[in-house]
Amino acid sequence: MNERIRWIFSNCQDGLDAIVIMNAEEPLLDVAFPYITCTKAGLFEGCLGVITPDGRSTIITSALEETSARGGKSEVLIYRTRKERDELASGFMKKFRTVGVNGQGITHANYLEIDRLTPNAELLDVSKGLETSRLIKDRDEIDRIRRACGIASRVADDIPGLLRKGMTEYEAAAEIDYRMMKLGASGTAFGTNASFGASSAEPHHGAEDIVLKEGHVALFDFGCKVDGYCSDITRTFFVNEVKDWQEHMYQVVLEAQGAALATIKAGANGKDVDAAARKVIDASEFKGLMVHSTGHGLGLSVHDGGRMALDHDFLLKEGMVLTVEPGVYIAGRGGVRIEDDVLITKDGYEMLTDASKEMKVIT
Numbered sequence: 444m445n446e447r448i449r450w451i452f453s454n455c456q457d458g459l460d461a462i463v464i465m466n467a468e469e470p471l472l473d474v475a476f477p478y479i480t481c482t483k484a485g486l487f488e489g490c491l492g493v494i495t496p497d498g499r500s501t502i503i504t505s506a507l508e509e510t511s512a513r514g515g516k517s518e519v520l521i522y523r524t525r526k527e528r529d530e531l532a533s534g535f536m537k538k539f540r541t542v543g544v545n546g547q548g549i550t551h552a553n554y555l556e557i558d559r560l561t562p563n564a565e566l567l568d569v570s571k572g573l574e575t576s577r578l579i580k581d582r583d584e585i586d587r588i589r590r591a592c593g594i595a596s597r598v599a600d601d602i603p604g605l606l607r608k609g610m611t612e613y614e615a616a617a618e619i620d621y622r623m624m625k626l627g628a629s630g631t632a633f634g635t636n637a638s639f640g641a642s643s644a645e646p647h648h649g650a651e652d653i654v655l656k657e658g659h660v661a662l663f664d665f666g667c668k669v670d671g672y673c674s675d676i677t678r679t680f681f682v683n684e685v686k687d688w689q690e691h692m693y694q695v696v697l698e699a700q701g702a703a704l705a706t707i708k709a710g711a712n713g714k715d716v717d718a719a720a721r722k723v724i725d726a727s728e729f730k731g732l733m734v735h736s737t738g739h740g741l742g743l744s745v746h747d748g749g750r751m752a753l754d755h756d757f758l759l760k761e762g763m764v765l766t767v768e769p770g771v772y773i774a775g776r777g778g779v780r781i782e783d784d785v786l787i788t789k790d791g792y793e794m795l796t797d798a799s800k801e802m803k804v805i806t
Contacts, residue, residue: 445498447581451479452496455543455572461536462543462569463561464492465553473548474743475573477515483670485511489525491532491557492517503532532560543569574748578740579762584672585786588741588764591674592784592795594626594667599678599798602663603805608682612637612650619665628667632675632745636664643679644778646735646770657683660777661805666745673745675766676796677782681804689779692729692771693802696779699723699769700800703737703751707767708791713738713750713757720769721753729771738766741784763787764795 452459464476468488477483480492480502491503500517505528512519520535522528536542542561544554546568558566580588598619605618615637623631638648639655643662655661659682666675679696681689703720717737724733736752741764749757751765759765765787770780781800785792 447481447576448479448494448496448498448500450579451494451573451576454575455569456567458541459496459543459567459569460539460541460564461493461495462545462573463536463557464545465549465557466490467550467553471550473545474747475545475548475577477671478573478577478743480512480515480517482511482515482517484514487511489528493536501535503528503535529560536561537563539564541565541567543567543572545573546570547574577742578748579760580742580764580786581762584742585762585764587670587672588674588784588786589795591628591632591667591669591672592676593797594623594628594669595665595674595676596796596798597626598622598665599663599676599796602678603680603803606655606661606680606682606805608655608657610655611652612639612642612655613652615639615655615661615663616650616665619663623665623667628669629671630668632666632668632673636662636677638662638664638778641775641777644772644774644776646772646778646780655682658686660689660779662778662780664780664782671743673741673743673747674784674796675741675745675768675782676784676798677768677770677780678798678800679779679781681802683804683806685802685804689777690802691727692773692779695724695727695729696769696771696781697800697802699733700767700781700783703767703769704785704792707759707765707785707787709759709761709787709789711759713759713765714753714755716751716759716767717753720767724769724771729773732771732773733769734772735768735770738768740764741766759787761787761789 768782772778
């Protein structure tokens with residue numbers, strides 16, 4: 444824990460007396476809270492996590508979350524009323540003169556609360572430092588992500604066996620979610636995307652009552668959480684038959700992912716990885732039909748900082764976990780995306796998701 448705290452402060456502005464993370468009500472919970480406290484459960488609505496440069500981590504929490512708080516690696520201070528919280532927090536933080544807050548994760552109301560509780564302190568935005576810190580995963584974080592990726596991969600391989608003509612996107616998404624949790628996931632990493640037919644051309648489609656039919660593209664983008672850490676995988680299948688344009692689209696996307704993976708290693712620039720994937724797609728009849736970046740950071744959040752995009756300088760470093768997910772989309776007809784999660788190593792990468800990418804026609 445002390446090592447993580449030192450790492451965080453090394454990536455933030457000099458002269459900080461503390462970093463304070465304060466949650467609002469669900470769903471406005473800051474993933475930096477479990478990061479600085481090493482908690483695995485609990486909402487901690489209205490609670491504060493405080494770290495200081497000496498390696499100390501403290502949770503100021505309601506009695507409701509006491510058990511969850513003591514499951515972390517922080518000192519725990521308990522309150523039962525808002526008045527008690529304010530007295531605890533102001534007393535604990537009265538000597539602070541410079542306090543870091545996560546501008547990307549805090550609500551305006553909670554910013555004003557921290558400002559009120561630390562009247563003698565200047566508040567500084569340390570969101571960039573927190574993002575830089577979280578991009579590099581330690582051994583424990585990698586282990587949790589690896590387990591989440593293993594569960595998602597097993598379920599991805601099961602998808603052809605669970606699909607049947609006449610089922611809805613809702614049913615397929617529910618079955619995927621159930622299977623991930625049955626295998627040990629604590630929940631989904633995000634709303635499961637089950638896309639049939641033309642809806643597969645919508646990259647962030649949400650499951651609807653669309654029915655699976657012969658000739659459909661069936662695209663599934665999903666992931667799970669293990670001890671707070673996410674996986675994110677996409678696989679695409681075809682129902683009963685595969686048309687020439689669909690098969691070619693699949694092969695182009697698979698080749699694009701291979702080109703991106705061949706570029707990945709510590710020291711590479713994410714925009715060059717994106718360019719490698721896009722070059723393959725733009726050399727085909729699907730030019731211009733990849734409408735998103737090639738990948739993004741993965742961790743406590745499914746978009747955990749950093750992205751591999753043409754317009755974004757992003758130096759890849761050992762210990763980062765990223766998605767690699769080229770895709771092609773034709774509005775009104777369908778799309779193909781193939782997505783895997785990788786751990787960046789000195790000389791390349793470790794593939795964390797190992798579900799089959801062989802093109803499959805489901806009968």
